[in-house]
Amino acid sequence: MKEAAKYLIKVDAEFRDGQIVPEISYDDVMRLVNEPNIVIVKTGIPSELLTKVIEGTRQWAAQTPLAEGPDTFDNNQHKQRLHIAKIQQAPQLFHDHTFDAIVELESTFKQTLLSVFDPMRNFWNSLTSNDEAFGIRKGEPYFHPQVTHYPLGGSFFGRHWHPLNPQKVGMILALNQYGKDYTSGGTGYVINNHIVETEGYHDLGDMILFRYDLPHWVSPSSFADRFNWDDPAGRWVSILPFYDPWATPAEKNEPQGWKTQIQSARNSPSKATV
Numbered sequence: 082m083k084e085a086a087k088y089l090i091k092v093d094a095e096f097r098d099g100q101i102v103p104e105i106s107y108d109d110v111m112r113l114v115n116e117p118n119i120v121i122v123k124t125g126i127p128s129e130l131l132t133k134v135i136e137g138t139r140q141w142a143a144q145t146p147l148a149e150g151p152d153t154f155d156n157n158q159h160k161q162r163l164h165i166a167k168i169q170q171a172p173q174l175f176h177d178h179t180f181d182a183i184v185e186l187e188s189t190f191k192q193t194l195l196s197v198f199d200p201m202r203n204f205w206n207s208l209t210s211n212d213e214a215f216g217i218r219k220g221e222p223y224f225h226p227q228v229t230h231y232p233l234g235g236s237f238f239g240r241h242w243h244p245l246n247p248q249k250v251g252m253i254l255a256l257n258q259y260g261k262d263y264t265s266g267g268t269g270y271v272i273n274n275h276i277v278e279t280e281g282y283h284d285l286g287d288m289i290l291f292r293y294d295l296p297h298w299v300s301p302s303s304f305a306d307r308f309n310w311d312d313p314a315g316r317w318v319s320i321l322p323f324y325d326p327w328a329t330p331a332e333k334n335e336p337q338g339w340k341t342q343i344q345s346a347r348n349s350p351s352k353a354t355v
């Protein structure tokens with residue numbers, strides 16, 4: 082474990098029998114996240130698995146029409162997002178692929194996705210003392226596995242935040258390499274009025290962990306490149322949100338009280354569904 086920059090801590094891990102095993106205990110990882118810090122876990126997931134997720138997702142997307150209507154949260158879909166979020170007023174431009182019905186995918190592609198999403202799911206379960214499986218559950222929180230592509234030439238996601246619970250800890254796994262596959266863009270955070278940019282620190286196979294109520298954003302890919310939705314170049318990540326899509330959304334106001342929430346998170350039971 083090593084401090085790479087202020088509030089940015091790297092934690093080594095081993096990828097053993099399909100599990101991400103950190104060098105320190107899961108409780109210690111969560112303690113670092115809740116202090117708060119941005120924690121970068123060197124998962125050790127082989128790059129072949131990560132590349133296969135990008136390639137498999139692209140092949141699947143080529144055969145699947147783009148979604149256009151409101152999200153239903155009960156299917157597998159991909160959508161080109163170009164939008165300003167209604168409540169938080171966060172602008173966004175990226176291409177996401179959401180696999181809420183991951184268990185219903187054709188077997189080969191499902192195995193490709195699960196080779197990465199199962200380790201992420203197990204890691205999150207260990208961090209949060211949960212034992213959640215994939216699958217849609219109306220009226221309850223459930224997983225929304227997502228592969229996101231930030232194309233070259235100006236993709237981004239403006240400053241926003243989420244309710245702390247039930248997710249507690251957000252996870253962003255880098256599927257490709259900064260400096261080689263793309264040269265600009267990354268996730269940023271505010272901690273104690275200090276801006277933490279992870280651009281350049283988030284290597285292939287690294288998984289960023291962050292307190293879910295910290296204000297965060299994705300800095301833009303360079304405008305010097307030409308933008309093209311169909312060009313697969315750019316940054317690719319996988320994330321694993323866990324929430325009830327029909328629950329009350331985050332407040333319009335930023336969670337300025339999050340320092341207080343840190344205190345209450347420490348004092349409350351860790352079961353996410355409580």
Ligand SMILES: [Fe+2]
Pocket residue numbers: 241242243297
């Ligand atoms: Fe977010």
